[in-house]
Amino acid sequence: MAESPKSAWPQSSVLRPFSLNELFALWERYPDAVPYSGGTGSGRTELPNNILSLEGIEELGRITRTERYLELGAMVRLSEIIALGKNTQRNAMISDALTLSLLHTAAPAVRNLATIGGCVISGGDALAAMTALDARYELRGARQTRWISAARFSVLGGVLAYHELLTRIRIPLEQWDYTIPYKFDEGTLLILIRNQKNLLAKIQVIFGGKNLLLRDKNTETFLEGQRLPLEKKDVLRFVELWENYLAGLGTPDPFLKTRILNSIEAGLLGLAV
Ligand SMILES: Cc1cc2nc3c(=O)[nH]c(=O)nc-3n(C[C@H](O)[C@H](O)[C@H](O)COP(=O)(O)OP(=O)(O)OC[C@H]3O[C@@H](n4cnc5c(N)ncnc54)[C@H](O)[C@@H]3O)c2cc1C
The missing domain is CATH 3.30.390.50 (CO dehydrogenase flavoprotein, C-terminal domain)
Known part of the structure; x- marks a missing residue:
């Protein structure tokens, strides 16, 4: 019997949770699953067995603002952040340091997919701005949530705990001239x-x-x-x-x-x- 040719792509399952609770439950069932947000920064030549897509989790895509800070869900796209910076009416919402850093990141097609969470975790172009703006990261696991400053996270090598996710970024609304x-x-x-x-x-x-x-x-x-x-x-x-x-x-x-x-x-x- 002729052997069927091997597929060029390994068989990967894509897990699509719609809430963080669902995500952590799936992660417990498939402990080797790897989170994917935009999928542009992983640098992998092979796909992992199980992909944990963050795409369907609505709260990770939220942008909110209070008087003192801007909050970006980890799934907010780089292009959305740049658009916020370009909108003069909402200009005060976001510092030039972040928008200008992201404008220099990859090409627009990549920025439409890439997320701020993926950028931070893969050590991308947002790191200097996050540190300069005193941003804080919300890191969530199945049972605990912790906040850490961008500077400290970088100094510690940007390492997440086992099955931990970057979920939100809080950026104080400070303007520079x-x-x-x-x-x-x-x-x-x-x-x-x-x-x-x-x-x-x-x-x-x-x-x-x-x-x-x-x-x-x-x-x-x-x-x-x-x-x-x-x-x-x-x-x-x-x-x-x-x-x-x-x-x-x-x-x-x-x-x-x-x-x-x-x-x-x-x-x-x-x-x-
Ligand atoms: C052509 C091209 C050009 C590029 N140019 C640049 C550039 O100029 N500057 C630059 O900085 N980058 C560049 N990149 C890399 C990449 O686009 C960015 O780093 C991007 O921001 C990654 O985001 P993503 O959402 O695609 O992350 P993904 O690829 O989905 O994830 C990246 C890593 O982070 C993990 N991860 C993702 N989200 C989370 C989360 N919320 N919590 C925990 N872990 C998470 C993933 O498991 C993975 O290990 C380029 C990529 C391409 C393909």
């Missing part, structure tokens, strides 16, 4: 500045990438309180302080280090005389 993003293959560099009566009241310089979060709070205080536009010598000193910070860490690699330092210099010189 200047947002300067630089995208590299390895991650995103963000420079955020708050201007108060022509004084630089606050600055954050953050690089976020897969397994790498760089921020030096001590260096930021050097520029805080300086008059805007900045003086060129202060910008160069700031870059030098960042160089010392990176030298102390011994990471990242020299090529990325140079690109980060050059970008900080170029970004801040744009605000200098």
Whole structure:
């Protein structure tokens, strides 16, 4: 008897829960199931045996806003977030840091599928913005829910507990006057500045990438309180302080280090005389 040709695609079952309770019950029955949100970031060449689709869980697709923060369900698409940022009437809802970071992520077709939850879990371009904006993540398991700051989650390597899901992201509604993003293959560099009566009241310089979060709070205080536009010598000193910070860490690699330092210099010189 002729052997039937093997299918190029392994036989995968797609589990489609409609609520989180249903999801965790299914996960207990199929412990090897892998969550899929947009399916664009998994980097797998083979599909897992069991796919746990998050598509049908309505609460994961919600966008809500209170006076103090914006809440994004993990299944909100990157393109939806960018659209929120472009809508001038609802502009105050979302910080430029997040929309500009996501505008540099992949192509529109990918952004229509990719979700903010998948982006955070796979160490994508939203990490620097989430940290800069003091976002908090809701992580849910079958029996417990915990909240963790974006910065801490990154520092801990973005690791979820067994059968844990990122369900919601809470982002304080803080506005910055200047947002300067630089995208590299390895991650995103963000420079955020708050201007108060022509004084630089606050600055954050953050690089976020897969397994790498760089921020030096001590260096930021050097520029805080300086008059805007900045003086060129202060910008160069700031870059030098960042160089010392990176030298102390011994990471990242020299090529990325140079690109980060050059970008900080170029970004801040744009605000200098
Ligand atoms: C052509 C192309 C270009 C790309 N360019 C970029 C780019 O420029 N920048 C960038 O950052 N990324 C890029 N990506 C990667 C990817 O599109 C993004 O990281 C995307 O945001 C992943 O989201 P997703 O919803 O598709 O995640 P998925 O692929 O569904 O999931 C990614 C991982 O996260 C897990 N996961 C998903 N959702 C959850 C959840 N809620 N809780 C727990 N675990 C979860 C999954 O199990 C999987 O391991 C690109 C991808 C493609 C195909």
